[in-house]
Amino acid sequence: MSPKSNFDTNPMASSPNKMKLGVFAINAHGGCAITTAPEVHKADDWRTNLETVKIADAAGFEAAIPIGRWRGFGGDSNFGGTSLETYTWAAAVAASTSQIATITTSHVPTVHPLFAAKQAATIDHISGGRFGLNIICGWFGPEMRMFGGSMMDHDDRYDFADDWLAIAQKAWTQEGYFDHKSKHFNLVQAFSEPKPLNRPFLINAGGSPRGMRYCAEHCDAAFIILGSHDLEGMSKQISKYKDLARNEFGRDLKVWCYSYVSVAETLQKAQSYVDRYVLEYGDDVACENIVKELGIQTGIFTPEQAEQFRYHFKAGWAGFPLVGTPEMMVDHLGMLSDAGMDGVCLSWLDYNSGIKQWNAEVMPLLEKAGLRQPVETVPMQIAV
Template sequence: MSNATQSHELLNPMASSPNKIKLGVFAINAHGGCAITTAPEVHRAEDWRTNLETVRIADAAGFEAAIPIGRWRGFGGDSNFGGTSFETYTWAAAIAASTKQIATITTSHLPTVHPLFAAKQAATIDHISGGRFGLNMICGWFGPEMRMFGGSMMEHDERYAFADDWLAIAQEAWTTEGYFDHKSKYFNLVQAFSEPKPLNKPFLINAGGSPRGMRFCAEHCDAAFIILGSHELEGVRKQVRAYKDLAKNEYGRDLKVWCYSYVSVAETQAKAKEYVDRYVIEYGDDEACENIVKELGIQTGIFTPEQADQFRYHFKAGWAGFPLVGTPEMMVDHLGMLSEAGVDGICLSWLDYNSGIKQWNAEVMPLLEKAGLRNPYVPSQEKLAA
């Protein structure tokens, strides 16, 4: 990396934030966000103004990350959940140009884009953001999506072999001065060239949950993005420890672990749960949910059939995220437990993102600061002037 790269090393808050629990906003670029429902107030992805306003609110509140979900087609049912979405490289570029401090992430299905092209896009977004770019790498688990791009999908472990090779090229493009060649099973690059280099080393994320996926995270990534298989302290601690120990013991690396959550905050737990029950039970899209659970179980190995049954409610509520459902004080308890279990950050989603994040900042954030889970966010003069 160049001196310019080194000078921007602390500007990506996913890497540099001192907060015990870091926060992100998740999946706002896709229809429904994380909620598999036909509720009238469900998030509409095609409303760019809502995307931008919500991320700007997160940025001004000191959130560390804005992470989109990568979707190329929906999951059927009445909602066709995820069927409408903004493409994530261009989305991240626009977010980068419109924010001041939040990490701007793209979520990329690696088989759909050539690594040299992706590396160039990544470097461009990194310059637009001033060094705040991150790459969430997806190996391609949803068969109908991958078949759109070539008629077939690789076997599970081969997808990670492809990802190893893909990432090697991207990293060469980010670091190699001048020309380079790369010949392998999947690629043949002759006199490849990519300038400018990123200002900052892109922050790498992957959501691998299988043994092979975990090894990819441990070897290459700065953070693993996981579905929590348990909502209790010891279960979460065991799952997080498995990732961090693998990275430390096998590769000598410090791996961060992020998860995600659906949020419903109210003055009582009963009212918060009633809100979720309404959009899950009354309006939940069972057909789309079944399509997702089936595909995830077949292609990723994340869930046993028994676990999938238990998580169907949570899938409809928020893509099986950790439930942050209750009073503002309960949010502190939940995030405190996750932090104690070793979770470094959590991405949030709401049925209605715009009103939800405003409520979170007004009612929950001060309590998180009082509990020592987050520091009060004070923008630097440099960021205010940007």
């Protein structure tokens, strides 16, 4: 039986909340914070990892999205060097939650699409139809070389991802056996059962013109780094994705971003908290290695702009800063919603304490502002 495609059990698509929320990068050391601060998140603490995701699930968060990492970036923190593999992670989370979308993040050059499709279908059954796939084409050269390959040119990575996804889609939808012969693959009498309950919700973070087109053509949500933090600039960036999907492919594309969070009774206290783990404990070596690998030319900035850029990278992978009082969180998320943003994935220096504070102090205000609806706990949706 072919899977449904209306995502009625996947809250990334079906949630009525005006501003959807996710937990991001909790499977990797540091999460999004490039720092050696004592309280930095430890990815290999599975008990805390799972407790945090279950708190998000109970609070009505729409998504749990891991980051895909195979090696770290050096420095004292070796940021990202310790991480939990994302298909296994997603399966465990799916079995332990009841309503949150369970996402895996997959570097497509590192896993055969038929194998990935089978894993995806399995996790979708475990979750009761809440599975999603975050497709990564592979931008970190040393990681790709770990798997015996070379780094593909930028646009070639997306051509490969086109081919990879075509096989996965066949595995999810075609009954019986199928063949697939292309530049990158030659499958003879391929077979994959069971089918997923729902077609997996697809995400990609492409920011280049080729990447944006991939998102618009194939994916259900684009995951973006905001290039501007004012309403006009954000609106233009978000509209480019949505207009491309609608005008070129007749598709409704959701847009999500990610944010690092620091909430306190005053803006000064919230900012001081970030300053401490960035300025006192920030890992400059790891940050520089990431900047070089991404090919970001900070020479285009003034010295002050370059330093600010590095600050935000160490604070939370250059995400949108949610720093301030609980009331300011409402203002920030309201502005993102007005700009056309559908959802925001959150990260904290200490996820467990951070999400508990968020749920206690911020969520009631988001509900009052109409950005969130009161949560309704649903029974476990495990297919049997």
